[in-house]
Each structure stands twice: as structure tokens, then as C-alpha cells.
Amino acid sequence: MENEFLIQTEDLVKIYPMGDHSLVALDHVNLTFKKGEFAGLVGPSGSGKTTLLNIVGSLDTPTEGSALVLGEKVEHLSHKKSAELRNKHIGFIFQTFNLLPVYTVYENVEFPLLLLHMSPADRQKLVMDALEWVGLADRAKSKPSQLSGGQSQRVAIARAIVKKPEIVLADEPTANLDAENSHHILQTMERLNRTLQTTFVFSTHDQKVIQYLRRKITLLDGKVDKDELIDTKRN
Amino acid sequence: MLVPRLAMRNLLGAGLRTWLNVVVLSIAYVTIIWTQGFNIGMYQQISRSQIDAEYGGGQYWNENYDPYDPFALQEAHGVIPSTLQKWVRDRKATPLLITQGTIYPNGRIRTILLKGIDPEQKVLTIPSHFLTGESAMVPALIGNRMAKSTGLRIGDSVTLRWRDRDGTFDARDVEIVQIMRTSVQSIDNNQIWIPLETLQGMTQMEGEATLVVIDQQIGLKEKIEGWSFQSQDVLLKDIRDMMKARTISRGILYVILLFLAMLAIFNTQILSIFRRRKEMGTLMALGLTRAKLILLFTLEGAMHGLLAAIISAVYGIPLLTYFTFKGWPLPQSMDQYGIAIGDKLFPEYSAALIVGTTAVILLVTTVVSYLPSRRIAKLKPTDALRGKMT
Numbered sequence: 001m002e003n004e005f006l007i008q009t010e011d012l013v014k015i016y017p018m019g020d021h022s023l024v025a026l027d028h029v030n031l032t033f034k035k036g037e038f039a040g041l042v043g044p045s046g047s048g049k050t051t052l053l054n055i056v057g058s059l060d061t062p063t064e065g066s067a068l069v070l071g072e073k074v075e076h077l078s079h080k081k082s083a084e085l086r087n088k089h090i091g092f093i094f095q096t097f098n099l100l101p102v103y104t105v106y107e108n109v110e111f112p113l114l115l116l117h118m119s120p121a122d123r124q125k126l127v128m129d130a131l132e133w134v135g136l137a138d139r140a141k142s143k144p145s146q147l148s149g150g151q152s153q154r155v156a157i158a159r160a161i162v163k164k165p166e167i168v169l170a171d172e173p174t175a176n177l178d179a180e181n182s183h184h185i186l187q188t189m190e191r192l193n194r195t196l197q198t199t200f201v202f203s204t205h206d207q208k209v210i211q212y213l214r215r216k217i218t219l220l221d222g223k224v225d226k227d228e229l230i231d232t233k234r235n
Numbered sequence: 236m237l238v239p240r241l242a243m244r245n246l247l248g249a250g251l252r253t254w255l256n257v258v259v260l261s262i263a264y265v266t267i268i269w270t271q272g273f274n275i276g277m278y279q280q281i282s283r284s285q286i287d288a289e290y291g292g293g294q295y296w297n298e299n300y301d302p303y304d305p306f307a308l309q310e311a312h313g314v315i316p317s318t319l320q321k322w323v324r325d326r327k328a329t330p331l332l333i334t335q336g337t338i339y340p341n342g343r344i345r346t347i348l349l350k351g352i353d354p355e356q357k358v359l360t361i362p363s364h365f366l367t368g369e370s371a372m373v374p375a376l377i378g379n380r381m382a383k384s385t386g387l388r389i390g391d392s393v394t395l396r397w398r399d400r401d402g403t404f405d406a407r408d409v410e411i412v413q414i415m416r417t418s419v420q421s422i423d424n425n426q427i428w429i430p431l432e433t434l435q436g437m438t439q440m441e442g443e444a445t446l447v448v449i450d451q452q453i454g455l456k457e458k459i460e461g462w463s464f465q466s467q468d469v470l471l472k473d474i475r476d477m478m479k480a481r482t483i484s485r486g487i488l489y490v491i492l493l494f495l496a497m498l499a500i501f502n503t504q505i506l507s508i509f510r511r512r513k514e515m516g517t518l519m520a521l522g523l524t525r526a527k528l529i530l531l532f533t534l535e536g537a538m539h540g541l542l543a544a545i546i547s548a549v550y551g552i553p554l555l556t557y558f559t560f561k562g563w564p565l566p567q568s569m570d571q572y573g574i575a576i577g578d579k580l581f582p583e584y585s586a587a588l589i590v591g592t593t594a595v596i597l598l599v600t601t602v603v604s605y606l607p608s609r610r611i612a613k614l615k616p617t618d619a620l621r622g623k624m625t
Contacts, residue, residue, distance in 0.1 A: 059520060059616040080524050087522020098517040102248025114237055115522045
């Protein structure tokens with residue numbers, strides 16, 4: 001790729017119409033993310049963290065400005081192309097895990113690979129590898145309803161990284177977890193980030209997450225308030 | 236094959252909800268085939284009985300003959316044309332002479348149709364050979380309904396009065412030599428069958444007939460002056476019309492059954508799309524396109540039809556096969572409906588009926604599954620992930 005940045009936003013604006021008035025969720029946001037970053041969007045509720053994550057993940061489009069993700073301008077992508085971008089290059093981790101309830105752990109993790117039309121043998125290897133990374137290989141046949149919150153989020157991480165995407169977007173990944181599970185999850189993601197050089201972008205206001213970040217971007221009222229590199233203990 | 240596999244996985248994963256819909260749909264499916272089979276079987280059974288006992292391969296009617304006008308019978312006869320005589324000699328056609336008469340069973344007067352038939356004929360299944368016996372009285376054959384309504388039994392004699400071709404009244408005693416069991420009421424009710432030559436002699440109509448029934452194996456449609464050919468199709472028209480009326484009334488039942496089953500699926504789909512918004516959002520985030528998502532949900536609904544067909548086959552095939560061979564016993568009251576149907580009704584299930592019904596069920600299921608799934612096309616992934624409907 002010619003561009004050294006995996007993600008680059010230029011004057012990104014997102015406005016939600018709210019009846020008679022409108023809500024500015026993002027106000028001329030300019031940000032870049034390089035390969036292998038472990039960055040977090042921090043800020044209070046309504047500051048635009050999730051909106052930015054959604055636009056970068058091509059789940060949403062900006063009202064103005066541009067979001068260049070892996071060389072593709074998300075605002076110009078068709079539904080099919082954005083689905084392809086998400087499928088091939090972006091992994092998502094959600095606050096509420098969003099596991100598919102009727103599938104087993106194995107099938108949940110396998111799902112993105114099915115969309116990539118991989119052979120069964122390749123799929124099996126990658127799924128088992130991903131489950132090994134998150135320490136859940138022995139729960140492959142369990143259903144999501146049989147897992148704890150921490151285990152569910154680890155399955156979600158395995159699902160996000162199984163296809164070895166360039167970018168993982170995690171929206172409040174620890175919000176529904178206790179402290180112990182949160183640390184476990186974050187350590188797992190940090191390990192994956194170092195091993196696979198996957199770029200992780202979080203949206204969070206959880207201090208437990210913030211202490212793991214190597215870059216903290218503070219959003220306030222849709223604007224970038226601070227963008228700072230952090231020298232964590234673990235670094 | 237990915238989407239069908241996912242659809243089947245989701246469908247089976249939904250558990251009881253799926254099976255309830257499948258069972259309802261399967262009941263509708265089997266009921267439709269079952270009742271359609273009875274309809275077809277009834278039509279075939281009635282047609283066969285009528286053809287075997289009365290219509291044969293078609294009939295040549297004297298030009299004055301009108302089965303709905305008994306007063307026309309006096310003039311509705313003529314010498315059997317030479318073309319038909321050849322077939323009669325070869326036993327490929329049989330002439331019938333019909334006139335009006337009156338009998339006095341147990342002192343009561345009763346107007347009847349007096350029919351003359353060749354005792355040697357093989358064209359119709361009427362047991363006319365019973366009319367060959369020697370007797371001082373005229374041998375007569377009646378049907379079971381006629382026997383019941385008049386109280387006549389085998390060996391009984393009854394006075395018969397008729398008019399010859401000049402209108403002169405005459406009377407003789409006839410002896411009941413046989414009571415035939417028949418499902419065809421139009422050869423039974425208020426009818427007495429006697430040997431053709433005897434009736435021709437009694438009415439001074441030697442060599443004449445009212446109509447000539449052609450054997451089923453003969454494709455005779457020749458135009459004969461003074462006689463009109465009535466094909467099997469024409470003769471069966473009333474039955475066909477009656478069955479058509481039945482088909483319409485049954486059609487309403489099918490629509491209601493199908494509607495109920497489809498309503499269940501439609502509701503499930505609506506509920507499913509409403510409840511699974513978050514799942515849809517997740518699937519989109521994982522890279523499933525909207526088109527594939529619509530296809531997935533449509534297929535999930537449509538597969539109810541497929542599962543219903545499989546479940547129906549499991550219990551439907553043995554059930555329908557049983558009735559095909561054993562028949563469905565009919566109540567005595569069916570005999571009063573005026574249709575030639577026996578004690579049992581044997582349904583007939585054609586491949587076209589089964590394939591056609593399956594196709595209709597699958598098509599309708601797919602349509603009712605697609606209609607609510609179209610909403611997904613408007614769904615924004617971000618709204619879906621938040622559990623909102625766009």
C-alpha cells in the first residue's frame with residue numbers, strides 16, 4: 001500500500017438529524033492509524049467514539065469528509081464493497097459480544113471464514129488456532145448460552161482475529177465484564193497485537209482499558225481533544 | 236451453498252418454534268393432497284362406473300331422444316342404421332330401446348322407464364345375461380335401489396303396462412329374475428330392464444332402438460343421418476361440472492388451510508426479523524451483504540416448506556398409501572346424492588398432484604418469507620447492532 005496509514009480520516013463530520021434539529025456526532029475529525037497500533041478512543045458518552053469506529057469499520061458513512069481505510073474511501077463504497085472490506089480486513093468486537101446464539105463456539109469463530117469461502121481443512125486449522133490463542137479450544141462445542149461473559153468476549157475476539165485482519169475495532173469490549181475478565185481479555189488482545197501486528201482501535205471510557213493503550217485519543221463533543229502516545233508499564 | 240447451510244442451521248437452531256410451524260404446514264400439506272386425491276379418486280370412480288355401466292365408449296342417440304324429456308320417448312326410436320348393425324353383430328355395440336311404462340308393485344302405481352337390452356351384450360357391465368332364462372313371464376332385471384323402493388325381490392312378478400308405437404296400451408306380467416347391485420343410479424332408479432327383442436315385439440318396434448352404446452375400445456365417431464353421436468366427454472359433462480363445483484368449494488378450504496399455515500410462517504418471519512436485529516447487524520459487521528442477508532432470512536422461512544414436505548412424507552406416504560388400497564368407507568347416506576359411488580372411495584394421488592402441491596407450498600412459503608425479509612434491505616448496520624429497526 002502506498003499510504004503508510006491503515007486508517008486516515010480527513011475532516012470527518014457526522015450529523016444525525018433529530019427531528020427539527022440535528023446532532024453533530026463528529027466534528028471535523030482528522031486522525032491516522034498505522035499498522036500495529038494499540039489505540040483507544042476515549043471520552044464520555046456521546047463524544048463520538050462509537051460513531052467514529054462505525055465509520056472506520058464501514059458500517060456507517062460520514063456526512064462530510066473522508067475516511068480512508070486500507071486505501072478505500074468508505075463513503076464511496078457500495079454495500080457489497082463495504083461488506084467485502086469488513087469481511088476480509090476488519091474484525092469487530094462488541095460490548096455485548098454479539099455471538100450468534102444458535103451456533104457453537106466453533107461455528108461462531110468459523111463464520112467469517114465461511115464468508116471467505118475457505119476450504120474446510122483451512123477453516124478448521126484457523127478456528128482451532130484462534131481458539132487456542134484465547135484459551136477456549138476445549139469449549140469449541142459449547143453454545144454461547146453455556147459461557148460466562150469473559151468466555152463469550154474471548155470467543156468474540158477469536159472470531160474477530162481468526163481471519164487475521166489488518167484492523168480490529170473494539171467497541172467498549174470490557175463494559176460488560178468484571179475486572180479480572182477485563183484484564184484477561186485485554187492481555188489477550190495485547191498479545192495478539194504484538195504477535196500478529198494487528199491494529200487495534202478501541203472505543204472506551206474504562207480505566208482498565210486505558211492503562212493498556214499505547215495511544216489515547218480523547219474525543220469531546222465530536223472533536224479530537226487530545227491525541228497522546230502513552231508509555232505503559234507493559235510497554 | 237453457504238446461505239442455504241446457514242439458513243438450515245438457523246432454522247434447526249430455532250427449535251420448537253420451527254417445528255411448530257413445520258407441523259402446522261405439514262398438516263395443511265397432507266390435508267390438501269389427501270382431499271385432492273379423494274376428489275380425483277371420486278371423479279375417476281364415478282366416471283369409470285358410468286362408462287362401464289351406461290356410457291361405454293360413447294352413444295349414438297336417435298335424433299328425437301332427449302334424456303331429460305320422457306314425453307319425447309314415444310318418438311325417440313328408429314331402425315338401427317346399417318353401419319351400427321355391423322358393430323352390433325360383432326358385439327362391439329349394443330342397442331337400447333327405451334320407453335315409458337307403469338308397474339303396480341304391491342297394488343301401487345309407479346311410472347318407470349322400460350329398457351330393452353340384448354341379453355348377450357358385452358359392451359356394458361349390466362348383468363343382462365340373467366334375461367336369457369326361459370319363463371312364461373317376461374324376465375326383468377332391476378337395480379338394488381329400485382328393488383328397495385318397490386319392495387320387489389327375485390322371483391316376484393309385477394304387472395307392467397306400456398304403450399306400443401301406435402299409442403295402444405297393453406299389459407303383461409314380468410318376473411324379476413335378478414336384482415343387480417350397482418352404484419350407478421341412472422341405470423337403477425325407476426327402471427326395468429327386459430330383453431331387447433321382447434320389448435321391440437311388445438312395442439311393435441322390431442329392429443329399432445333409442446340409442447346404441449359403442450364399446451370403449453372403438454373409436455367410432457362416424458356421422459350417421461338421423462342419429463347424433465354423444466362422446467364420453469359429452470356424456471360425462473354433468474359429472475365433470477359437479478366435480479368442478481366440488482373442486483371450487485374444496486379450493487376455498489385449501490386456501491384457508493394454506494392461509495393459516497402461511498400466517499404462522501409470516502408471523503414467525505416478522506417476529507424473527509424484529510427479534511434478530513442485533514444478529515443481523517452482527518452478520519453485516521462480519522461481512523454478509525444485505526442481499527445475502529435477505530436471501531438467508533427468505534430461505535429460513537422457505538425451508539419451513541421443505542421440512543414440512545419431508546415430515547409430511549414420513550407420515551403422509553403410509554397414510555395415503557393405506558387409503559389408496561383400503562379405500563375410505565362411505566356412509567349409506569352418500570347413496571342419496573345421486574352419484575355413482577360405491578361403499579368405499581379409493582383416492583388417487585398422481586405425481587402431478589404431489590409435485591404441484593409441493594411446488595405451490597414451497598412457492599407460497601418463499602413469498603411469505605420474502606415479504607417481511609425485504610425490510611432488511613432498508614436496515615442500517617449501525618441501527619441493527621443497536622437493536623433498532625431502520
